[in-house]
Amino acid sequence: MSPIITGLLLTVALSVFVMIMAGRAGVLLAMKGDNRLNNIPYRTMQLVRFGLGQKRLVDPEEFTPGLMHVFIYVAFMVLTLRTLMLFTMGFSSTALALLSDMTEPLWDGHEFLQGLYKVFLLVKDVAATLAVLGVGYFFFFRSKVKPDRVTPSWEAYLILGFIGALMVTEFFFGGSHIVAQNAPFAWWEPATSVVGMAMKGLPPTVAHVLGVAGYWTHVTIILVFLNFLPLGKHFHIITGLPNVFFQRTTPNGKLGTPNLEKEEFGTATVKDMTWKQGLDLYSCTECGRCQTHCPTYITGKPLTHKAVNQDLKHWLWENERWIEEGYGPTGVKEPLPEIIGSALKAETVWACTSCGWCETACPVFIENIPRLIDMRRYQVQVKAEFPPEIQRVFEGIERQGNPWGLGQDRRDEWAEDLALPTWGDGGGPYEYLFFVGCAGSYDDKQKKVSRALVKILREAGVSFATLSKQEVCNGESARRMGNEYLYQTMAKMNVESWNGLGVKAVITQCPHCFNTIKNEYPEFGGDYRVINHTQLINDLLNEKRIKLSQVMNSKLTYHDPCYLGRHNGVYDAPREVLKAIPGLEVVEMQRSKREGFCCGAGGGRMWMEEHIGTRINHNRINEVALTLQHSADPSTPFPDATDKKKPGQVGDYKDKGGSGVVAVACPFCSTMLKDAVNDTGREENIQVKDITELVADAMEVRRSPVTVAPSAAVSPKPE
Known part of the structure; x- marks a missing residue:
């Protein structure tokens, strides 16, 4: 591989990534504080169960797509370590030899470590194979099944292509080494071995070129993917696990209590939102699970929590400088506009029945209801603008x-x-x-x-x-x-x-x-x-x-x-x-x-x-x-x-x-x-x-019965 090209790619990609993330992080830092570091043991347990364990993804009503997502997620987790190895190979020929050849003399005397590495390669191969299955499923799911909850998106197909290509290029890279070493089928890399056996039918030079192309394609996709994440819905790959960790530890039905003596009268602008509410917006996967039993969506009201999250998120991204420094679209300092009227409509905020389905279904624990109630608080207590009835x-x-x-x-x-x-x-x-x-x-x-x-x-x-x-x-x-x-x-x-x-x-x-x-x-x-x-x-x-x-x-x-x-x-x-x-x-x-x-x-x-x-x-x-x-x-x-x-x-x-x-x-x-x-x-x-x-x-009554006396009729709703 080439240390110069590898270093250049990393330098450019990481520089761009830091610049993008600086804007995203700056917005969160400009928002209100919110202590989410209490009860660390509980948060850690929830992270293991629902973040790393993906428990909500395989809820009964969405089991199959959830399972396929788990396949891709596991492959990502495993490939993260593999990616570090690949970049190390790009800088070091010794690392390349050691990590791609089990007969390399450097392994002598380190049989235990070699055994662990073989187990890792087996897990990697199985995970990558299942990820390819998941990618194929989601191509079919989006193009043929077309579920109501999923919004048509070119971005989704691009990302699926990226993921599939990462897995395939990994197989080509490993297969080329099997050809070069004339190695037999290896139990620790079953899928890679199958690809390698097929590549043995090619001229050695062609197999080598495929392997080299696979390597550079793989690392390039990784770096492009990294910079694409903060620009779209797949930002949740970065923010999802932190969002699960920072979920509320209070009961689901409990709203936060503002300090009215400190004039905490609700959410007027995006800076009145907490950083956790901002992180919620970043973490929305646009999966649409929040819609499947949402009463407002099902009955045609102007509220879907997915749409609210997207509208607010894109408003944040389009106005980062305004939020952080106060400079509006015209380049001069001006106050931020109120959310209602700029990013959202009033009828959207008032449509919610607070039934809780959106929060029950959300795989990354986005807290939609408190955010909307905070907006209502401002409308009622400051603006005095609310449904007249x-x-x-x-x-x-x-x-x-x-x-x-x-x-x-x-x-x-x-x-x-x-x-x-x-x-x-x-x-x-x-x-x-x-x-x-x-x-x-x-x-x-x-x-x-x-x-x-x-x-x-x-x-x-x-x-x-x-x-x-x-x-x-x-x-x-x-x-x-x-x-x-x-x-x-x-x-x-x-x-x-x-x-x-x-x-x-x-x-x-x-x-x-x-x-x-x-x-x-x-x-x-x-x-x-x-x-x-x-x-x-x-x-x-x-x-x-x-x-x-x-x-x-x-x-x-x-x-x-x-x-x-x-x-x-x-x-x-x-x-x-x-x-x-x-x-x-x-x-x-x-x-x-x-x-x-x-x-x-x-x-x-x-x-x-x-x-x-x-x-x-x-x-x-x-x-x-x-x-x-x-x-x-x-x-x-x-x-x-x-x-x-x-x-x-x-x-x-x-x-x-x-x-x-x-x-x-x-x-x-x-x-x-x-x-x-x-x-x-x-x-x-x-x-x-x-x-x-x-x-x-x-009920069988053994004591004195209670009679029902007539009373004046009362309408259940005020006229």
């Missing part, structure tokens, strides 16, 4: 402690005849505070769920009390709609009150309340043992404190609430409760558990109008109907879950077929799905029932 929600929470703005004195009307104990009334001690929630207190349908839960708790002999008229909203909707000040006001008030009363454990019937009190209240001193009603009911069944004896000959499917399932991992308890009800036939929807589809109410969308695209709750109730219909009549056409050309086809079912019950465990989901049943004309076929109601109906 949520103004009444803010006012209702602020003035009356609930989003409907109904009188605080009506908070306990749902339980007027139940003689419930009130925490702090001199009774007790009580084991649990039953936090009824705004919907459970005011929404006419959810009041029945509250009463059903009281019936179950009393039958099981659970020690509990409510706050009666003193209960107020926990602030969850306000926070996710960007009104952080109002949320923190409610959170601090609740924590101070509950701590003063000595509350230690809380029962919730709303996953949004559950997530907020469990994951977000601890930052304000509210450390409670929080249990969702489905978990508690499941525990009571397992402890045989309640007995279900009423047979329900009905077909049922269960809708996973996002803030119970994806954000908090509660999937089994609701299903175990349903399976305990005699006669109930439970059938799963195609999009269930971690792949569950949002009802459309999260992220404060419960309180906003939905004018763009099709309604999310309609898509979900269509799937409910199709699931029930297909279960009753298997001849009903049912979309294949492995069909990647159009995601969410189960939500396209428009027929009125399908009879049974859709069970829910969230008041927001209940409202959205009930509305969808009415909107689609399925009132006679499909019932929406909370799991609590089903259990209360099936």
